[in-house]
Amino acid sequence: MKWISQDVETYLTAKEYVDTAVVPLYPVSLGEGMKQSAAAVEFITLLTAYLEKQFTGRILLFPPFTYLDSEQWDNILSDIHKWEDSIVASGFKHIFYVTSDLEWRSREDELNGTLIWLPSIPLEHMNDSQKLTMIDSQVKQIITIFTQKWHKND
């Protein structure tokens, strides 16, 4: 389910079925890294949207957690821990983070949820059907991470 009023309404009536929160992590940088940051956001947006389509009934796609690249990591982590606490408190059993920011790889242990890190693929020169095939193949691999995680707990 997406973070739109119609889907959230469905979520509220079917809360017991939707036990997984997906939070995209968007780094924002200005200046030199701007273009790269935009490409990463574009890629993760498309990918999470497709992921949501596959698992509509069990995941809630959160608005992205966005942070400045230049921000202190201690602050970023303390912010995300606040998100985590609220998400868990509202009844979600699983949290998945989707990002292409490499920095998270080394901080995976500090997260309570599962980190899915993917190298960002530039989409600017692709046509729609190429994008779809590419995202489809990426999501196919991620799907198993989800199903495995669910299987363990069901």
Next chain:
Amino acid sequence: MSKDRVSRRQFLSYTLTGVGGFMAAGILMPMVRFAVDPVLKAEAAGEFVATKQKVADLTNEPVRVDFTYKQKDAWYESDVTESAWVYKDDAGKIIALSPVCKHLGCTVNWGSDKAHPDQFFCPCHYGRYTKDGTNVPGTPPLAPLDVYPFKEKDGYLYLGKAKPRKEA
């Protein structure tokens, strides 16, 4: 010069009939269009979208067919890609099923559950459907998968808007 000369009376009656006919047609045409408008509307709503799937290539094994159409969300127009599971049944009739689970809307896959290789399987809450799209009792879904109306044109498959089935 022609031998049968047109008399003034004849000329006037011909022109009057002609002009009168045009006027009558001008008045009647919009009225007729209004009267049959619902028929024309229904055709526009049942728009069919072309897919890349050749009808001749279909077998009795369901395949995923993707197709794209334009969707408008407020001012934001975007291409939406949807899929269908298409196969031919034993009688050779084409069946096109919507992959959207009737439980909470996940995407179902064909044969992805190892215990039930000849069923549609929803990975979210383990819902299952038989090959004809009927929901398996005891699993979460409460209705059979929607069906796409289809058309064949130049050997390619065209799909319409998925419709829910009445029998449950």
